[in-house]
Amino acid sequence: MVYPEPMSKQPSERTTIALAQMAVSKRPVENLRAAASWIAKAAKKGAKIVCLPELFRSPYFCQREDPANFDLAEPIPGPTTQTLAKAAKKHRVAVIAPVFERRAAGVYHNSAAILDADGKLAGLYRKMHIPDDPAYYEKYYFAPGDLGFQACSTQHARVGVLICWDQWYPEAARLTALQGAEVLFYPTAIGWHPSEKKMHGAAQLDAWRTVQRAHAIANGVYVAVANRVGLEKPPGGGAGLAFWGGSFVCGPFGEVLAEASLDKEALLVAEIDRVRLEDVRRHWPFLRDRRIDAFGGITSRYLEKA
Amino acid sequence: MVYPEPMSKQPSERTTIALAQMAVSKRPVENLRAAASWIAKAAKKGAKIVCLPELFRSPYFCQREDPANFDLAEPIPGPTTQTLAKAAKKHRVAVIAPVFERRAAGVYHNSAAILDADGKLAGLYRKMHIPDDPAYYEKYYFAPGDLGFQACSTQHARVGVLICWDQWYPEAARLTALQGAEVLFYPTAIGWHPSEKKMHGAAQLDAWRTVQRAHAIANGVYVAVANRVGLEKPPGGGAGLAFWGGSFVCGPFGEVLAEASLDKEALLVAEIDRVRLEDVRRHWPFLRDRRIDAFGGITSRYLEKA
Numbered sequence: 001m002v003y004p005e006p007m008s009k010q011p012s013e014r015t016t017i018a019l020a021q022m023a024v025s026k027r028p029v030e031n032l033r034a035a036a037s038w039i040a041k042a043a044k045k046g047a048k049i050v051c052l053p054e055l056f057r058s059p060y061f062c063q064r065e066d067p068a069n070f071d072l073a074e075p076i077p078g079p080t081t082q083t084l085a086k087a088a089k090k091h092r093v094a095v096i097a098p099v100f101e102r103r104a105a106g107v108y109h110n111s112a113a114i115l116d117a118d119g120k121l122a123g124l125y126r127k128m129h130i131p132d133d134p135a136y137y138e139k140y141y142f143a144p145g146d147l148g149f150q151a152c153s154t155q156h157a158r159v160g161v162l163i164c165w166d167q168w169y170p171e172a173a174r175l176t177a178l179q180g181a182e183v184l185f186y187p188t189a190i191g192w193h194p195s196e197k198k199m200h201g202a203a204q205l206d207a208w209r210t211v212q213r214a215h216a217i218a219n220g221v222y223v224a225v226a227n228r229v230g231l232e233k234p235p236g237g238g239a240g241l242a243f244w245g246g247s248f249v250c251g252p253f254g255e256v257l258a259e260a261s262l263d264k265e266a267l268l269v270a271e272i273d274r275v276r277l278e279d280v281r282r283h284w285p286f287l288r289d290r291r292i293d294a295f296g297g298i299t300s301r302y303l304e305k306a
Numbered sequence: 307m308v309y310p311e312p313m314s315k316q317p318s319e320r321t322t323i324a325l326a327q328m329a330v331s332k333r334p335v336e337n338l339r340a341a342a343s344w345i346a347k348a349a350k351k352g353a354k355i356v357c358l359p360e361l362f363r364s365p366y367f368c369q370r371e372d373p374a375n376f377d378l379a380e381p382i383p384g385p386t387t388q389t390l391a392k393a394a395k396k397h398r399v400a401v402i403a404p405v406f407e408r409r410a411a412g413v414y415h416n417s418a419a420i421l422d423a424d425g426k427l428a429g430l431y432r433k434m435h436i437p438d439d440p441a442y443y444e445k446y447y448f449a450p451g452d453l454g455f456q457a458c459s460t461q462h463a464r465v466g467v468l469i470c471w472d473q474w475y476p477e478a479a480r481l482t483a484l485q486g487a488e489v490l491f492y493p494t495a496i497g498w499h500p501s502e503k504k505m506h507g508a509a510q511l512d513a514w515r516t517v518q519r520a521h522a523i524a525n526g527v528y529v530a531v532a533n534r535v536g537l538e539k540p541p542g543g544g545a546g547l548a549f550w551g552g553s554f555v556c557g558p559f560g561e562v563l564a565e566a567s568l569d570k571e572a573l574l575v576a577e578i579d580r581v582r583l584e585d586v587r588r589h590w591p592f593l594r595d596r597r598i599d600a601f602g603g604i605t606s607r608y609l610e611k612a
Contacts, residue, residue, distance in 0.1 A: 128597045133589075148600050168592045170476030170524050171601050178609040207523045207559045214520030217513045218476050253513045283439075286474045290607065291434045294454050295477045298604045301596065303484040 013275055015157045017183060018047035019226035019268040020056075021247040021260045028057045028072065032080060035097075036087045038267060043091035045269050048117070048156035051096035053228040053247075054164050054187040055110065058100070060241060063234040065140045073102035076124060081113045089119030094154040096161055096226075098187045100141075101126070110142040112161045112187055116154045123152030127163040128172060135193065135234075135241055138165070151179035157272065160221075164188045167208070167225070171298060173215035178287075183222040183272055184215060190227060191243035205244055205262075213254035220281040222272045224249045229265060252280040320579050321463045323489060324353035325532035326362075327553040327572040334363045334378065338386060341403075342393045344573060349397035351575050354423070354462035357402035359534040359553075360470050360493040361416065364406070366547060369540040371446045379408035382430060387419045395425030400460040402467055402532075404493040406447075407432070416448040418467045418493055422460045429458030433469040434478060441499065441540075441547055444471070457485035463578065466527075470494045473514070473531070477604060479521035484593075489528040489578055490521060496533060497549035511550055511568075519560035526587040528578045530555045535571060558586040 020038035024031055035052050042050040055061075057080060061069040074080060080099050088095045094117050101111040110130070114123035126145030130138045149172055151160040160181030166172045167186050176184055190208060192201050216223040229245035248259040249270035260266035281287065297303050326344035330337055341358050348356040361367075363386060367375040380386060386405050394401045400423050407417040416436070420429035432451030436444045455478055457466040466487030472478045473492050482490055496514065498507050522529040535551035554565040555576035566572035587593065603609050 128600060129595045131595065133591075144597070149603075165595065168524060168590070169596065170480065170520075171596065171604060174476065175601070175603050175609070178603065178606065180610075203559050203561060206561075210516055210560045211520045211523045214476075214517045214524075217517045218474060218520075253509050254516045255509060255512075284474070285439075287608070289435045289437065289471065290475065290477065291450070292605045292607055294434060295481070295605050297455075297481050297484065298477060299598045299601045300484065301598055302593070303481070304486075 013273060015048050015272050016046045017049045017051070017224055017249065017270055017272060018042035018045065019051050019224055019247045019249065020053065021227060021229050021245050021266040021268065022053050022056055023230035023265050024056060024059055024228055024232070026059055031057045032083055036083060039084070039087045039091060039093060039095060041267055042269065043093050045267070047093060047269055049094045049096070049154065049159065051185045051187060051224060051226045052098055053226045054098045054189040055100055056098055056228065059232045060189050060243070062138050062141055063135045063238070063241060064236060065137050069141065070102070070108065073100045073108050075103070076101050076111065076113055077121070081115065081121070085115050085119040088115045088117060092117045094122065094156055096159070096185045096187060098163070107143055108141055109145060110138065110163060112163060114152055114154065114159065114161060117156060122154050123150060125150060125161040125163070127166060129165045129169055131165040149175035151176055151181035157182050160184045162186050164190060167212050170215065170218065173219055177219035177221050181221060182274065182277060183224055186212065186223070186225040188225055188227040189243060191241040194231070194239045194242050197242060205246060209246065209248065213250050213256070216250050216252050217254040218286060220252045220277060220284065220286065222249065222251055224270070229263060252277055319581055320577050321354050322352045322575060322577050323355045323357070323530055323555065324348035324351065325357050325530055325553045325555065325574040326359070327533060327535055327551050327566045327574065328359050328362055329536040329571050330362060330365055330534055330538070332365055337363045338389055342389060345390070345393045345397060345399060345401060347573055348575065349399050351573070353399060353575055355400045355402070355460065355465065357491045357493060357530060357532045358404055359532045360404045360495040361406055362404055362534065365538045366495050366534070366549070368444050368447055369441045369544070369547060370542060371443050375447065376408070376414065379406045379414050381409070382407050382417060382419050383427065387421065387427070391421045391425040394421045394423060398423045400428065400462055402465070402491045402493060404469070413449055414447055415451060416444065416469055418469060420458050420460065420465065420467060423462060428460050429456060429467070431456060431467040431469070433472060435471045435475055437471040455481035457482055457487035463488050466490045468492050470496060473518050476521065476524065479525055483525035483527050487527060488580065488583060489530055492518065492529070492531040494531055494533040495549060497547040500537070500545045500548050503548060511552060515552065515554065519556050519562070522556050522558055523560040524592060526558045526583060526590065526592065528555065528557055530576070535569060558583055
């Protein structure tokens, strides 16, 4: 078929993407080396875009509020993006590279650089929705993103990047998809409180998967979620967090195309198909009928009862 | 536990709701009688709110564009709401009563009256998102609703009503939930094109269920979907539509609490639990962190690429 519009700089019907589900070591240098190695492996399997998990360079330090952890932050460009840009260029793949970004003294973000297949920075996303829950003390570390929701073009696809807590927000997915994203990537660090796992674990995992599959359905896009895996205990002691892996890619019907285990590192590879995107949006033309005249209340915190 | 706010006129921790999954006969008078009978049965099982399927008074006439079908429309109040208001009052239950509404000559809506347990009209919803697809020619019949998205209080719960095609729109669910709805009811008439059922049927059904379960998750509400069931062929001949039943109720984790078959009439009964709603919203405080400063683009049809 002929496309009505070019969807990326080098459009083709299919593009292979990959997600690295990583278990993270205590040594940032090792995690960066591991990431470069996952990128090489993914390229070998034909992937053209590779996504790494949220904050993959270190253990999930947000389990505690400790000012020393700001030492883990770095600028963009900086060591992480420079190393991964080299890997991207070498292997001709775009890379979604999460970074604990130091923007200025006292201004830190939970970010992801989108590195294009020539190693250049194609886009920068700063996590918009910042959680604060027991053992996920992110509001202490990260200023909320101020770049908004964005899609950006790489050589291999037009992509949207959202990060972890963003995944619970239909507005975030919608605003990114409306900018032409073909795939929404979600670098993630989500897990169970070990004490809750037995009673609530399966339900939490299912809700997490379901809400993201629904973003794919409601918007007619692919969704690709790269989570970390493994139990991480904070330095001062405590039960820690059992990151649940379960990285997945789903298509625009929410159909799961590839899915990783809950307890092991994995490289997930899947194909996005632009003919299928076009076809699904023709048959389920949700975007046509949105009542944009009546959606103004979305910008309210709450709509009190009349 | 003590509630921080009264959630309905007679708050109690739990409220039983029911959905009637109806197969619709060709005679509107029979369908109305059947609806009253489902309401009686539901009340006997302890239900306090009963929801009927979209346009339950007649076969799904939108399979064809025929001006004679406007004869099926009626005002609100009118025969359907008067009959069902009597049933509501008699059994002390609130009723979600879909009506093909004749508002004026040439102004018709796909509506649902919310009848309170005393028989009074508690609210009126006019379907906001109107589909137009092969065999679902609704744009011919129905003017888009102009009452917006609403929640309304009944004696037994604060409810939101959305209708069928609305179920694909996260904005609709969000705007209704932000007004304090505890349950989103979706009177529905969705089915397979018989020729597509074998290849796409399971995937379509799963996407439909998934996107609605996600509304429950994203908003921390109950979702209750009443679909019709059975094959209906249009008068002039043709393959018709195989309405897929599958009515369901899910809780705020998207967990399915009750689910009907794909091929038989059914009365589904489930309980909504306000302690659970409070608990889920405390543990997953999505509403707290919405980036309302950055959601303005939601009122755009599309956001062209920079």
